[in-house]
Amino acid sequence: MKWLGTLATVTCGLFALAQGAVVPIKDPNSVAAVDLTAVNPHLTSANFTAATTQGTWFVKFYVGYCPHCKRLGPIWQKVADDLKALKASHNYHMGQVDCVTEGAFCNQQNIEGYPTLFVYRDGKPVEPEYLQPYKNIPITAYVKAMAEKYKSAVVVAPPVPADVPGTTSVEAPPATSAAASAPAPATTTADKTPAKPVGPYNKQGMSVPLTAANFGTLTKEGPWFIKFYAPWCIHCQHLAPTWESLAKSLVGEINVGEVDCVADGALCNDRGIAGYPTLRFYLEGSYTTFDGERSVESMHKFALESFGTQHKEVETRHELDKNTAGLETWYLYLFNAQAAPRYLETAQRAARATFMQSNFFTSQDASLLNGAFALPRTGAARATVPGLWVFKDGFLRPYSGALDNFDQVKTWMAAERYPLVPALTTQNADGFFDDADLVVLTVLDTDSRRVRAGQLEAWKREIRQAADDILVLRTGESALNPTSAVVRTGSSGVSDPAAAGSYHLSETRRKFLAGGQNIVDVPAGPEGDVVRALRAQRVRFVWLDVDVWDKYLHRVFGATRDGLPKVILSRPQDEVYFDHHADGRPLQLTSAQDLVDIVKAAVAEQLPARYSAGFLVGLVRSIFRSISRTTAYLFTHPMTFLFLLAVVGAVGYYYMKGGLPGQAYKPQKLD
Structure with a gap:
C-alpha cells in the first residue's frame, strides 16, 4: 500500500498548492529603467533590450519553484557581489529574469529549462549556454574570462543631484558632483542648514x-x-x-x-x-x-x-469644480465657527482610514452647494451645517449619522468610496477582489483612433444600467434613480441629466417593483431562486482599459484583445472565472439586459467555469470540492452515512474472507 501513501502525500501537496495559489494584480505600468549601479538587478521584457545593449551581461533565467534555481540563487548572488567591481572596470554586469512573471519573454529567448545562463551583448546572446557546474569557483572563473573577452569602455552617466525627483537609486552616492571630491572649505554655523525636526513616527529611521x-x-x-x-x-x-x-x-x-x-x-x-x-x-x-x-x-x-494629512479647503464654486474635476467620488465637509472641532478631526481620520484623503474637501460656505446642486430648503437633503456629503454617479448624498462617531463615519465613507461602475486601477483592485464574491469585468477599448465618437460612453452607460439592475434585485435600491439624493445642476440652474446620470427605470426594476413589491418580496419560480442567490453574494462591476490591463488579462484569464467589448466574471475567492456561454460563445457586452442575463446565468451556475490558477490546481480543487460536498452531505444525513459504512464494511469483510463466489486465487509463475 506504499503507493496509496505516496498518492495521499502528492494529493495533499497539490491541495496545499491549490489553497495557496494566488494571482496577484501588479501595476501594468510599473516599468522603470534598469539601474546599472545595482548588483544583479531583475530584468523584464520592458527593459531587457535597453539594459543588455549597454556593456556585457551574464543573465540567469529561472523560476522560483525550481530546486536547481533555488540552490543556484545564493551562489549567483555571491558571485555578483564579489565581482561587482567588474561593472566599472569592464562594463560587465550580472542580471536575472524571473520566468514565472516573464513567461512569454522567456519563450521568445528560447529558454527551454531552468536555470539557463547566457552572456548577452547588444541585446543578443554571444556565447553558448553556460553548462559548467553551478558552483562558486567555476562560475567566478567563467565570469572573469567573459569580462576580459568582452571588455568595453564604461559609459559614465552625469551625476544627478540628490534632491531631483525621479531618481531611483537605493542609496545616494556620497558625492553628487565632481566638486564633492575636492577638499571642503571650513564651515561655520551660518553655513549649516538646520536639521529637519524628526516627526512623531519612525524616529530611528529603521x-x-x-x-x-x-x-x-x-x-x-x-x-x-x-x-x-x-x-x-x-x-x-x-x-x-x-x-x-x-x-x-x-x-x-x-x-x-x-x-x-x-x-x-x-x-x-x-x-x-x-x-x-x-x-x-x-x-x-x-x-x-x-x-x-x-x-x-x-x-x-x-x-x-x-x-496625506492635509485636506483641501475650498471657498468658491469655481475652486470646488476645479479640485473635483475628474474625480469619480469625492467628499465635502461643511462647517462653521460654531461646529465642534472633533467633527472635522473625525472626518479627516475616516478619510485617511479609507485612503480617500485626496478626495476629501472642506468649506465654510454652504452656498457652494446651492449653486452646484438643486438642494431643497427642507428635508434630509438640505445643506445642513455642519454636515458631510459624498458625490458620485452624478448625485450628492448626505451622511445621516453622528459626526463624531469615527466608526460610523469610516464605515459610511468606505461604503461610498467607489461609484457604481469604476475603472479598475492598481489602487482599487485590492478592494474589489478582496471584498467581492463575484466581480463583473468589462474590457473596453478607450483609444479614440479605434473607437468611434460616443461609443465608449455608450458602453459605460450600458454597464451602469446593468449594474443598477443587479443592485435593485439585490437590495431594492437604485444608485441611478435614488430617492434620497440631490442632482447636480447645469449652468442654467436646472437639472442636467447628462451630469446627473439620470437613467430610465429598466424592465428589471419595473418587474421587481410592480404591484407594490419590495425587498422582502421575491418572485416565484426560478427567477426567485436567482434573486435569493444574488442577495447572498457581494456583486461588483468594474470596467478595464484594454491598453492598460492587456498583459494581466492574458496572464490570468487567457484573454486577448479580440472581440471587444468582452465580459469576464471572476470569483476571486475560488480563483474561478467565466468567459463563455454554455454553448461556447464568448461573453460580450451587447446591451444592459444581456449583461444582467449573463450575471444571472453565472449565479445560477449555468456558465462553464475556468480556473485562473491553472488547470492542475483547478482539477485538484474540483476533486476536493466534490469530496467536501460529499462529506458535508453524509454528516448531515447520518442514517445514509451509517448504511453506506455498513455496506463497505460487509464487502470488505467478505473480500478478506475469500473473495467473491466463482473467483479463485491462481498463482502463476512467470519464467
Missing part, C-alpha cells in the same frame, strides 16, 4: 520587527508601512536592502515594519498573506496594498500619499 506579540499594539497608532516576507524568498532577499533604505528615507514621517512569515505564520495567515513579499500600508485599522515598482522612490511616494 524597519521594526513585528510579531504576533506586538503587531496589534504597535500598529494601532499612526501610519505603518509593513513588509510581510519569508527569508527563503529570493524577491524578499533582493528587497531587504531597499527596504532598509526606505525606512531611513521615511524617518520622522511613516513607521516602517516587517513580519517574518516563517517565524509568525499564524499572524500572516490571519491577515490573508498569500505571497511574498507583500507590502501593506496600515492606518486606523485599515490597509491598502502596494503593487508598484519596488524602488525607494516609488514606495516612499506611495507611503506619503497614503498618509
Whole structure:
C-alpha cells in the first residue's frame, strides 16, 4: 500500500498548492529603467533590450519553484557581489529574469529549462549556454574570462543631484558632483542648514520587527508601512536592502515594519498573506496594498500619499469644480465657527482610514452647494451645517449619522468610496477582489483612433444600467434613480441629466417593483431562486482599459484583445472565472439586459467555469470540492452515512474472507 501513501502525500501537496495559489494584480505600468549601479538587478521584457545593449551581461533565467534555481540563487548572488567591481572596470554586469512573471519573454529567448545562463551583448546572446557546474569557483572563473573577452569602455552617466525627483537609486552616492571630491572649505554655523525636526513616527529611521506579540499594539497608532516576507524568498532577499533604505528615507514621517512569515505564520495567515513579499500600508485599522515598482522612490511616494494629512479647503464654486474635476467620488465637509472641532478631526481620520484623503474637501460656505446642486430648503437633503456629503454617479448624498462617531463615519465613507461602475486601477483592485464574491469585468477599448465618437460612453452607460439592475434585485435600491439624493445642476440652474446620470427605470426594476413589491418580496419560480442567490453574494462591476490591463488579462484569464467589448466574471475567492456561454460563445457586452442575463446565468451556475490558477490546481480543487460536498452531505444525513459504512464494511469483510463466489486465487509463475 506504499503507493496509496505516496498518492495521499502528492494529493495533499497539490491541495496545499491549490489553497495557496494566488494571482496577484501588479501595476501594468510599473516599468522603470534598469539601474546599472545595482548588483544583479531583475530584468523584464520592458527593459531587457535597453539594459543588455549597454556593456556585457551574464543573465540567469529561472523560476522560483525550481530546486536547481533555488540552490543556484545564493551562489549567483555571491558571485555578483564579489565581482561587482567588474561593472566599472569592464562594463560587465550580472542580471536575472524571473520566468514565472516573464513567461512569454522567456519563450521568445528560447529558454527551454531552468536555470539557463547566457552572456548577452547588444541585446543578443554571444556565447553558448553556460553548462559548467553551478558552483562558486567555476562560475567566478567563467565570469572573469567573459569580462576580459568582452571588455568595453564604461559609459559614465552625469551625476544627478540628490534632491531631483525621479531618481531611483537605493542609496545616494556620497558625492553628487565632481566638486564633492575636492577638499571642503571650513564651515561655520551660518553655513549649516538646520536639521529637519524628526516627526512623531519612525524616529530611528529603521524597519521594526513585528510579531504576533506586538503587531496589534504597535500598529494601532499612526501610519505603518509593513513588509510581510519569508527569508527563503529570493524577491524578499533582493528587497531587504531597499527596504532598509526606505525606512531611513521615511524617518520622522511613516513607521516602517516587517513580519517574518516563517517565524509568525499564524499572524500572516490571519491577515490573508498569500505571497511574498507583500507590502501593506496600515492606518486606523485599515490597509491598502502596494503593487508598484519596488524602488525607494516609488514606495516612499506611495507611503506619503497614503498618509496625506492635509485636506483641501475650498471657498468658491469655481475652486470646488476645479479640485473635483475628474474625480469619480469625492467628499465635502461643511462647517462653521460654531461646529465642534472633533467633527472635522473625525472626518479627516475616516478619510485617511479609507485612503480617500485626496478626495476629501472642506468649506465654510454652504452656498457652494446651492449653486452646484438643486438642494431643497427642507428635508434630509438640505445643506445642513455642519454636515458631510459624498458625490458620485452624478448625485450628492448626505451622511445621516453622528459626526463624531469615527466608526460610523469610516464605515459610511468606505461604503461610498467607489461609484457604481469604476475603472479598475492598481489602487482599487485590492478592494474589489478582496471584498467581492463575484466581480463583473468589462474590457473596453478607450483609444479614440479605434473607437468611434460616443461609443465608449455608450458602453459605460450600458454597464451602469446593468449594474443598477443587479443592485435593485439585490437590495431594492437604485444608485441611478435614488430617492434620497440631490442632482447636480447645469449652468442654467436646472437639472442636467447628462451630469446627473439620470437613467430610465429598466424592465428589471419595473418587474421587481410592480404591484407594490419590495425587498422582502421575491418572485416565484426560478427567477426567485436567482434573486435569493444574488442577495447572498457581494456583486461588483468594474470596467478595464484594454491598453492598460492587456498583459494581466492574458496572464490570468487567457484573454486577448479580440472581440471587444468582452465580459469576464471572476470569483476571486475560488480563483474561478467565466468567459463563455454554455454553448461556447464568448461573453460580450451587447446591451444592459444581456449583461444582467449573463450575471444571472453565472449565479445560477449555468456558465462553464475556468480556473485562473491553472488547470492542475483547478482539477485538484474540483476533486476536493466534490469530496467536501460529499462529506458535508453524509454528516448531515447520518442514517445514509451509517448504511453506506455498513455496506463497505460487509464487502470488505467478505473480500478478506475469500473473495467473491466463482473467483479463485491462481498463482502463476512467470519464467
